[in-house]
Amino acid sequence: MPTFGTEIRSRIFQDSILTMIKKLSLAILFCGLWMIGQAQKLGHINGQMLVEHMPEYKTAYEELNTYKKQYEDALVAMRSEYEKLIEDYKKSEQTAPKVILETKVKEIQAKEQGIYDFQEQASADVTAEEQRKVAPILEKAKLAIEEVAKSNGYTYVFDAGSGSMLYMGGDDITKLVCTKMGIPDFTNEAKEAKEAKVAPKK
Secondary structure, three states: OOOOOOOOOOOOOOOHHHHHHHHHHHHHOOOOOOOOOOOOOEEEEOHHHHHHOOHHHHHHHHHHHHHHHHHHHHHHHHHHHHHHHHHHHHHHOOOOOHHHHHHHHHHHHHHHHHHHHHHHHHHHHHHHHHHHHHHHHHHHHHHHHHHHHHHOOOOEEEEOOOOOOOOOOOEEOHHHHHHHHOOOOOHHHHHHHHHHHHOOOO
16 A cells, blocks of 8 residues: 655644744844933843733734634544545555556545645744734834833843843833733732742752
């Protein structure tokens, strides 16, 4: 029997939104706000947690999950058709004429290629949809941080959730930014997350 080697996955979009937030938001969210002639004043905030606490993000997350599920359901159906073709081939393999078997092999290979093409296009479509929905959310968070920084005289605002900070100095501006954006203050939640990161492993 021919080998049909395409890897078919019933779920092809794993935690893609969260990955995007980590890679994209933290790359563009924080910028130095240089103020000539003033002493440097430092602040910090957990950028990922800020975005995840925004109502717009929660809405986008739900909408994107619904969007992705349509692709996943379609892929499951295609996989089922593919498996039926293989099962039909196995049943006919010992008795069917060569021409019929060759036709069945071509059908299976065509279905295989169709699934592969579908996965590639689905992945590209979902990525584009994520960017379309998440970009304005990131921009809103970025503008809020910049406005708080400028109005309170901060020279730099650092991301406390990036995982690359060796020392967290300056002021925690979480409350100021949350007030500016009209969302609940998650200062304590951010502190607990920080402490959990630095706690020694037992």
